[in-house]
Amino acid sequence: MHNNSHFQPFWFSEALKKESDNTVTSLKHDIQTDVCIVGGGYTGLWTAIELKKQQPNLDIVIIDKGLCGSGASGRNGGCMLTWSTKYSSMKKLYGEEEAVKLVQASERAVYEIADFCKENNIDADLRLNGTLYTATNKAQQGAMNGVLEQLSKHEVNSWQEWQHDKVQQEAGSKLHCEGFYSPAAASVQPALLARGLKRVAENMGIKIYENTPMENISTEIPISITTPEGDIFTKKVVLALNAWMLEQFPQFKRNVVLVSSDMAITQPIPEKLNDMGLKDGKTVIDSRIFVHYYRSTSEGRLMLGKGGNYFSYGNKISKVFDSPSRYSKLLRRSFNKLFPKLEEEKFAATWTGASDRSTTGLPFFGQLDGNKDIVYGLGYSGNGVAQTWIGGQILSSLVLEQKNEWSQSGLVSGPKGSFPPEPIRWCGAMMVRNAIRRKECAEDNGKSPLWLDKQLAKFANAAGKADKA
Structure with missing residues (x-):
């Protein structure tokens, strides 16, 4: 049975309620496999699915210490955004050509995920209604100009400026004073997507063991992974642990900072949202450093999130990440400011997610200590819902030792730069x-x-x- 006794973030508990079969399979004995993927969130699931597509005979096992998608994948804001606004930092890191490729790949990812959900009957409330990047004060205005100029120069600019009135109308708030819209974005119920990917993976013959934490990994040949009740002997390992990577692999401790993103969601209020102009699933994001982001769901709830609140000391995954948000007052203030007409609306739930913020704000992939049989990826920096699809392409290419655009991507460079040590x-x-x-x-x-x-x-x-x- 699913263990529902402890706190579960809103999306995840909603997703579990919809599952008719809630048996959980844990590993109880030793097994042998071709590929063991540690971590059953988006990155692990996309990697497994891609591997199986390319090599149907491959024996693939996924283990997760909780339930698939119970980490960041099932509790984020569900904003499927691209890397187009990060063009300038990608150009600095990887050069012009690679930056253009990554912008295009991140836009393609949004459509690939939408198509995948259609083909596989994953009902994840995925709505391809684009995104609106706005300014909510004078100081933020013009923040997009530089990057859009560069994107236009390379003919990869999917953004258009909207008239002031249209921005306020479509964003449902008078606080916005400037806005740029791109159709290459979507919103999704993130836990339904994760659980849907799990179902598809299992139907493809991928074995998934939940409530099965990795306790140890021995890098001898064959590689073995120890779990509480069974060992896994495997030829290849994919570490798709995201923020949890730091607990077992201290070598990454200084390459990321764990920081919370906090979210709140209302009861269904479809008529009110409709009257305000929030008629579809577009995501709205402002231009501050610690962004506000919000979007409605198809049942008429309004979700608001804010990044950059709780910073974890020593990158410990603390209880803060598994309880209602301790920043609900902050969320309430932002909510009332953006939507004064909804001041009376109580939040149905608040929750927190751990975001693994890398020094560059982009994920990085590589081989663990140069061992080509153990590959990893982490550091999505809170922008991973669509980008994990790219992670799956990269990691599957590394596992299969292919030489292609994915395995040779600028992102496959291991961590770039590090943060200072504690304290x-x-x-x-x-x-x-x-x-x-x-x-x-x-x-x-x-x-x-x-x-x-x-x-x-x-x-x-x-x-x-x-x-x-």
Whole structure:
């Protein structure tokens, strides 16, 4: 049976309610396999599905320490966005040609996932209604101009500027003073997508063991993975653990920072949303460093999230990530400011997700300590719902040792850059976070931020926005 006794984030508990068969299979004995994937979220599932598509005879096992999708995959904001707004930082890291390719790949991912859901009857409330990037104060205006110019130069610009009135109308809020729309984006019920991928993977013959944590990995040949009740002997391993990677592989401890993204959702209020202009599933994201993001669901709920709140000391996955949000007051303030007409609407639920923010704001992939039989990917930085599809392409290519655009992508370079050690890192993160809050508060009130706050905020800006989780 599913273990429902502990806290489950809203999307995930909704998804489990819809499953007719809720038996959970855990590993109880030793097994042998060709490929063992550790982590049953989006990255692990897409990798398994891609491997099976290419080599149907491959024996593939996925293990997850909880239920598939119970980590970041089942609790994010469900905003399927692309990397187009990160073009400038990708160009710096990987060069122009590769940056253009990654923008195109990330847009293709959105449509590939939508098609996959249709073909496989995954009802994940996926709505291909695009995204609207807005400014909610004067200081944010013009934030998109530079990157759009560069995208246009390479003919990969899917964005168009909308008239002021249209932005406010379609975003359902008078707070927006500028907006750019791209059709290459969607919203999705993230846990239904994860559980749907699990079902498809099992139907393809992939074996999935839930409530089966990896306790140890021995890199001798054959590689063996120890779980509480059975060992797995395998030729290849894919580590798709995301934020949980840091608990077992300290070598990545300084390459990512665990930071919370906090979300709240209303009861269904379809008529009110309709009257406000929120008529479809487009996602709306503002231009602050710690972004606000929101979207409606097809049953008429409104979900609002905000990035960059709780920074984990020493990258520990703490209880904070598995309970209602401790920032509900902050969420409420933002919600009331954006939607004054909905002040009376209570939140049906709040929750938190751990986002593994890399130094570049982009994920990185590679071989563990140079061992070609053990590959990994992490660091989606809160922008992974569509990008994990790319992760699946990259990791499956690495497992099959193919030389192709995926295995030779700029992202396959291991971690780029590192954060300072503790306690400097945490103190620094707090200083920067609080400076950003003061700066954005001043800007919201039409005032000029303090010089020091602006300088400190640049540290976060260098890695791009603290995206959705």
